[in-house]
Every structure is written in C-alpha cells, then in structure tokens.
Amino acid sequence: MATFTPTKEENLRSVKSKNLKVALVGNPNCGKTTLFNQLTGSNQHVGNWPGVTVEKKEGFLEFKNITINILDLPGIYSLSPYSSEEIITRTCLLEDDPDLIINIVDATVLERNLYLTTQLLELQKPMIVAFNMTDIVEKKGDVIDYSKFRRELNVPIIPISANKGNGIKELLYLTIGYADKKGKPIVSKIYEDKIETVISKIENELKLGFSFNGVKRKINLRWLAIKLFENDELILRKVNLSRSQKEKIRLYKSIIPIPDNMDSQMIIADQRYKYIYKLCKNAVKRKHPLEHITLTDKIDRIVTNKFLAVPIFVLIMILTFYITFGPIGSFFRMQFEFFIKDILGGNISNLLTNLGAAEWTKSLIIGGIIEGVGSVISFLPQVMILFTLLSILEDSGYMARAAFITDKLLRKVGLSGRAFVPLLMGFGCTVPAVLGTRILEKEEDKKLTILMIPFMSCSAKMPVYAMFIAALFKEHQVLVISSIYLLGILMAILTAAIFKKPVLKGNTASFLMELPEYRFPSFKNLCIHVGERVKDFVVKAGTILLAATIVIWFLQSFNLNLQMVPDRKDSILASFGMTIAPMFSLCGFGDWRATVSLLSGLIAKESVVSTMAVLYGTGGLVGTSQVIMDQFSIISAYAFMVFVLLYTPCVAALSTIYKELKSFKWTAIAVAYQLTLAWTVSAIVYQVGIFVYNVI
Numbered sequence: 001m002a003t004f005t006p007t008k009e010e011n012l013r014s015v016k017s018k019n020l021k022v023a024l025v026g027n028p029n030c031g032k033t034t035l036f037n038q039l040t041g042s043n044q045h046v047g048n049w050p051g052v053t054v055e056k057k058e059g060f061l062e063f064k065n066i067t068i069n070i071l072d073l074p075g076i077y078s079l080s081p082y083s084s085e086e087i088i089t090r091t092c093l094l095e096d097d098p099d100l101i102i103n104i105v106d107a108t109v110l111e112r113n114l115y116l117t118t119q120l121l122e123l124q125k126p127m128i129v130a131f132n133m134t135d136i137v138e139k140k141g142d143v144i145d146y147s148k149f150r151r152e153l154n155v156p157i158i159p160i161s162a163n164k165g166n167g168i169k170e171l172l173y174l175t176i177g178y179a180d181k182k183g184k185p186i187v188s189k190i191y192e193d194k195i196e197t198v199i200s201k202i203e204n205e206l207k208l209g210f211s212f213n214g215v216k217r218k219i220n221l222r223w224l225a226i227k228l229f230e231n232d233e234l235i236l237r238k239v240n241l242s243r244s245q246k247e248k249i250r251l252y253k254s255i256i257p258i259p260d261n262m263d264s265q266m267i268i269a270d271q272r273y274k275y276i277y278k279l280c281k282n283a284v285k286r287k288h289p290l291e292h293i294t295l296t297d298k299i300d301r302i303v304t305n306k307f308l309a310v311p312i313f314v315l316i317m318i319l320t321f322y323i324t325f326g327p328i329g330s331f332f333r334m335q336f337e338f339f340i341k342d343i344l345g346g347n348i349s350n351l352l353t354n355l356g357a358a359e360w361t362k363s364l365i366i367g368g369i370i371e372g373v374g375s376v377i378s379f380l381p382q383v384m385i386l387f388t389l390l391s392i393l394e395d396s397g398y399m400a401r402a403a404f405i406t407d408k409l410l411r412k413v414g415l416s417g418r419a420f421v422p423l424l425m426g427f428g429c430t431v432p433a434v435l436g437t438r439i440l441e442k443e444e445d446k447k448l449t450i451l452m453i454p455f456m457s458c459s460a461k462m463p464v465y466a467m468f469i470a471a472l473f474k475e476h477q478v479l480v481i482s483s484i485y486l487l488g489i490l491m492a493i494l495t496a497a498i499f500k501k502p503v504l505k506g507n508t509a510s511f512l513m514e515l516p517e518y519r520f521p522s523f524k525n526l527c528i529h530v531g532e533r534v535k536d537f538v539v540k541a542g543t544i545l546l547a548a549t550i551v552i553w554f555l556q557s558f559n560l561n562l563q564m565v566p567d568r569k570d571s572i573l574a575s576f577g578m579t580i581a582p583m584f585s586l587c588g589f590g591d592w593r594a595t596v597s598l599l600s601g602l603i604a605k606e607s608v609v610s611t612m613a614v615l616y617g618t619g620g621l622v623g624t625s626q627v628i629m630d631q632f633s634i635i636s637a638y639a640f641m642v643f644v645l646l647y648t649p650c651v652a653a654l655s656t657i658y659k660e661l662k663s664f665k666w667t668a669i670a671v672a673y674q675l676t677l678a679w680t681v682s683a684i685v686y687q688v689g690i691f692v693y694n695v696i
C-alpha cells in the first residue's frame with residue numbers, strides 16, 4: 001500500500017468502480033466541512049464550535065468520470081457511544097458501509113486527534129488519513145515525519161490544507177485508487193500483551209458465531225472484541241451471543257485487573273493515548289515545544305480568566321447590542337426605512353394615482369404591503385449588522401471560549417456545557433437550535449434544553465424590539481434591549497430550575513472541547529454566513545409575511561358582509577380581536593390591535609411588526625412610530641416586549657419542537673408553560689411598573 005503513488009494518472013486507468021461512497025470522519029473543528037465544501041463546492045455553514053454538523057450531510061462530486069458521494073459526518077472525539085454525534089457517525093460507518101473513510105486530523109494537535117484514528121483503524125475498513133492544517137504546521141516551523149506515521153499506523157497518509165486547497169487533488173487520486181482496491185489497514189499493535197491476548201481470545205469466541213442487531217453482519221471481529229472488552233453498552237445490546245459465549249468472555253476479561261477508580265474502557269483509552277504520545281514524540285519535531293506560549297494562550301489567559309471571563313463576555317455582548325441598536329444601527333435603519341417607505345412607497349403611490357387605481361388597490365399596496373412588509377424589511381440593516389458581529393465572534397474563535405465560560409454556569413443548572421451551542425443558536429432561530437440539541441448526550445438534557453431554547457430571543461423578534469425602541473426608548477436603547485435579552489436568559493435558567501427534577505435524572509456528562517486558535521475572521525465565511533441570514537430574512541418577508549400582511553389587510557378593511565369599512569373598528573378583525581383583547585388588559589395592552597398582532601406573531605415573529613404597521617398605520621405614509629407612541633406608554637411597551645420575548649414561538653419552531661420531543665404531551669406542556677409565563681411576567685412588569693410610576 002505504501003507503494004501507491006496518488007498523483008499518477010495511470011493508477012486510475014484500471015479503476016472499475018463508477019460510484020464511490022466516501023465518509024469524512026474526524027474531531028470537531030478539524031476541517032471536515034471545509035474539505036466537504038472544497039470537494040463538493042457547496043456552501044455548508046462552517047461553524048467554529050463543536051456540533052454544528054449534527055445531521056450527516058451529503059454531497060456529490062464528479063472526478064475522472066467517477067461519481068463520488070461524500071458524507072460529512074458529525075465531528076467526534078471517539079467512537080464510544082456517548083453523544084448523538086458519536087452514535088450517528090458510528091452507525092453510519094458500521095451499517096451504511098462506505099467504500100472509504102477519510103479520517104481528517106488536525107495536524108497541529110495530532111496528540112489529541114489521533115485518538116480517534118486508532119479507533120477508526122480498528123474498524124478495518126478502507127481508510128486514508130488526511131493531515132489537515134498543514135499550512136499552520138509549516139508556518140509554525142514544525143516538521144512532521146509522514147513516513148514514520150505511515151509505517152506505524154499502516155495506512156496511507158496525505159498532508160492537505162483544506163481551506164487553502166493544497167493537496168486536494170492528490171487526496172482525490174488517492175481516494176479513488178485506494179477505495180477501488182479495497183485496501184484495508186493492517187492492525188498495529190497498540191495494547192500491551194496481556195490485553196492483546198484477552199482480545200484475541202474474545203475474538204476466537206466470536207468466530208463461533210453471533211448476530212448483530214438480529215442479522216449476520218460483516219463486522220470486524222477484533223473491533224467487536226475490543227468493544228466487548230470495553231463493556232460498550234450499545235454494542236452489548238446489539239450483539240446476540242449464546243450463554244456460554246458470554247460466560248467465557250466474562251472469564252477472559254477477569255484476567256485483567258482493573259483498579260478501583262477505573263473501568264475497562266479507561267484502560268483501553270489510556271493505552272491508546274500512551275501509544276499515540278510515543279508515536280508523536282518520535283515523528284513530530286516541533287520548533288517550539290508544546291509548552292510554548294502562543295498568542296492564543298496569551299489572549300486566553302485574559303479572556304478565560306476566572307474573574308475577567310464573565311465581565312468580558314457581558315461587555316462584548318453589550319457592545320454588540322450597542323452597535324446594532326444604538327446610533328450606528330439606527331442610522332442605517334432610518335436611511336433604509338426612508339428609502340422604502342418614502343422614496344419607493346411615494347413613487348408607487350404617485351404611479352397608482354396616475355394610473356387611476358381603485359381606492360382599495362391603493363390601500364392594499366400602500367397601507368398593506370408597503371406599510372406592513374416594508375416596516376419589517378426596514379430592519380434588514382440591523383439584522384445584517386447583528387449577524388456580521390456574531391459571525392466575527394464565531395469565526396475568530398471567541399464563541400468557543402464563550403461556550404467554555406458558560407459551561408460552569410450551565411452545570412450549575414444541571415446541564416452539560418454542550419447545551420450552550422443549541423442555546424446560543426436559539427438567538428438566531430429556534431428551528432436549527434432545537435435540531436442542534438441532538439448533540440446532547442442524554443435525552444433528559446435534550447428535553448430540558450428544548451424547553452429553554454424559545455426564551456433565547458430569536459432574531460425574528462428583534463424587529464419587534466427595534467420598532468418599540470425606535471418609537472419609545474430613544475435614550476436607553478442598549479439598556480432596554482440588554483434587559484430584554486437578559487430576562488430571556490434568566491427565564492431559561494428558571495425553566496431549568498423548574499423542570500430539572502421531573503425531567504433530569506442522573507449526572508450530567510462532562511464537556512470535552514478543544515479551543516481553536518484565534519484567527520482573523522475570513523471574509524468568505526462572513527459573507528456566506530451573513531448572506532444566508534439576509535436571504536432567509538428577505539425570502540420570509542416576500543412569502544410568509546407578505547401573505548400574512550395581505551390577509552391582515554383584508555380582515556381589517558372589510559366587515560363580515562365583505563363591505564369595505566371606513567373605520568377599522570367595524571372590521572372582521574376588530575370584532576374578533578376585541579373579544580380576546582380584555583385578557584391582556586392586566587398586561588397593559590388590552591387593545592385589539594396589539595392582541596391581533598401577537599396572534600399573527602404565531603405565523604412568524606416579524607409578523608407582529610408588519611401587522612402593527614398595518615393596523616396602527618394611518619393607511620398613508622406617516623410612520624408607524626408616531627401612532628405607537630400615542631398608543632403605548634413606556635411601561636406598556638416594555639410589558640409588550642416581555643410578552644413577545646416569552647410567548648409561544650412560531651409554528652415552524654413548534655413543529656420542530658414536537659418532532660424532536662416526539663411527545664405530544666411535552667409539546668403541549670411547553671406551549672402552556674410559555675403562555676402562562678409570558679402572561680404572568682408581562683402582567684407583573686406592567687403592574688409593578690404602574691405602581692412604581694404612581695409612587696414617584
């Protein structure tokens with residue numbers, strides 16, 4: 001196998017396969033998605049924290065008349081079944097049977113990354129190892145002796161740099177040639193003799209026959225033997241052995257003494273680490289020994305410092321809000337709003353008049369669509385600013401630190417630090433955040449996190465706050481917006497406290513994560529990330545919100561006899577709204593228009609803004625904010641924002657929650673809980689606010 005020269009074209013002439021299935025496997029952040037994008041040309045979101053890739057992604061690539069089907073599998077640290085990612089990846093490798101595994105390792109931290117490699121090798125499937133990030137290795141002046149690694153690990157190894165595109169072509173040649181030959185790695189000796197003996201005895205026992213998941217599968221016996229030695233629960237459950245086989249295996253295992261504070265899995269892990277450590281010591285010459293203090297270390301000493309970490313985190317968040325909602329964001333929003341409503345709206349209005357359009361057409365287009373959809377669209381600059389900033393924080397490597405910092409806080413409420421990732425995603429959109437809970441190892445953690453996510457104020461709610469802030473809180477924007485977001489976080493923590501006992505049993509799993517090096521955010525990632533958001537936003541405005549706005553416009557313009565009404569109070573919508581509005585009088589917004597807006601927010605949260613714009617709008621081009629200023633006091637506006645923050649998420653989010661919880665009962669509990677909490681907190685805010693106001 002060592003004689004296979006990847007770059008030679010003639011190697012491919014004899015290739016018979018026309019279709020190959022290749023799986024990318026590696027630790028989180030080793031560059032799988034970057035390589036996947038390089039190979040398939042697709043724009044997957046490249047995340048800088050573990051767990052962005054929860055579902056496996058598939059892409060295709062044509063190379064030299066061969067179709068390669070590439071799977072981007074979730075990043076994992078090992079093949080033990082402790083997290084959903086590990087289970088997905090392992091199941092895919094065992095049961096989907098790809099033609100080739102490309103194991104990607106981050107060559108800057110080989111000692112950590114090769115742990116997974118040793119486990120993958122034991123699967124005895126065709127595999128090649130790509131040493132990624134070699135550009136950084138070179139820049140650091142480190143030297144890797146690839147031939148030593150090849151000899152020891154008995155597997156083809158190829159240096160690449162996924163984001164620079166180096167070595168990609170060679171990797172493809174190697175992939176095709178090697179997958180076609182069905183080359184398999186030769187097992188290297190990793191464990192000490194005593195353990196090897198036990199493993200081979202178990203292996204012999206397995207040769208007598210077994211079934212896996214009820215069927216006979218071609219699974220490597222040595223690998224299975226090691227799993228049985230490790231007492232791997234999931235495998236134990238799937239393997240059917242006879243009574244005597246089980247008894248014998250138990251007997252063999254008892255030969256190896258296991259210290260009190262260890263278990264058989266730890267013994268295996270320990271030996272793997274020792275093996276890798278020795279190998280790396282021999283084959284990697286580091287210009288600066290690992291202890292060398294890098295710039296990343298220096299920054300981290302401050303940023304993750306025991307006392308400074310949280311204040312810095314809070315400060316960064318406040319700064320983010322300040323830029324988004326403060327003078328800078330407001331300026332861009334106002335320019336954009338002026339453009340849409342005055343210039344665009346004005347011209348369209350003139351055009352309609354000149355064309356002699358009917359009154360209702362003008363009302364629909366100007367008072368409905370431009371007012372409604374336009375007022376949502378006018379927040380686009382602020383959405384862009386917010387996501388640009390978050391993307392910079394993510395791409396630079398800071399978000400991974402934020403996960404690290406919040407780990408401790410999350411543990412206090414009984415959650416794993418890993419829950420940070422889906423919770424953080426909740427600030428973007430509840431749907432992917434809820435899907436993101438799949439990275440959590442325990443069902444209980446998952447359930448609790450799903451209950452918490454809707455309180456992390458999603459980006460669709462932002463235009464609602466921005467609208468009120470622009471109208472009523474001109475002076476304390478940052479304070480108001482930060483307090484809303486903070487309240488959401490506090491309510492999420494409260495939720496954890498309330499549901500912890502009935503939902504959570506058992507201990508929380510520890511959070512193992514590698515902090516990536518800080519680096520300058522890439523412009524390309526930024527564009528992809530922000531571009532995706534802008535696209536979502538605009539598409540949503542042009543479809544769901546447009547449709548909702550037209551429906552709202554219709555319902556507020558006509559009465560039940562389908563006659564256009566001069567006064568909105570006589571419309572279908574008003575008579576309906578007025579029946580439920582009194583429920584909110586304790587919260588300070590018992591006005592039918594506010595109530596109807598909240599209801600339309602169930603379709604999409606931005607719809608609260610467009611509905612308010614249509615209902616409060618004068619039907620002309622006078623801004624909504626003036627009317628809102630007249631209708632709301634500071635206190636009722638704040639109570640309204642609190643309600644928007646806490647009440648039931650949109651239908652798309654709800655259906656995702658239902659799908660992930662797989663329980664109608666829990667979904668119903670979640671909805672009832674959100675509505676009760678939103679109403680209660682909002683009423684408290686309003687009543688206390690009014691009380692304090694009257695006293696002073």
Ligand code: GDP
Binds near residue numbers: 035135164
């Ligand atoms: P995944 O978690 O394995 O999918 O890793 P990603 O593809 O998301 O990559 C993690 C980070 O490493 C991203 O910010 C990439 O831009 C970066 N990265 C990936 N490959 C390379 C490389 O070869 N060199 C350098 N310098 N950075 C890389």
Ligand code: MG
Binds near residue numbers: 052053075
């Ligand atoms: Mg990825």
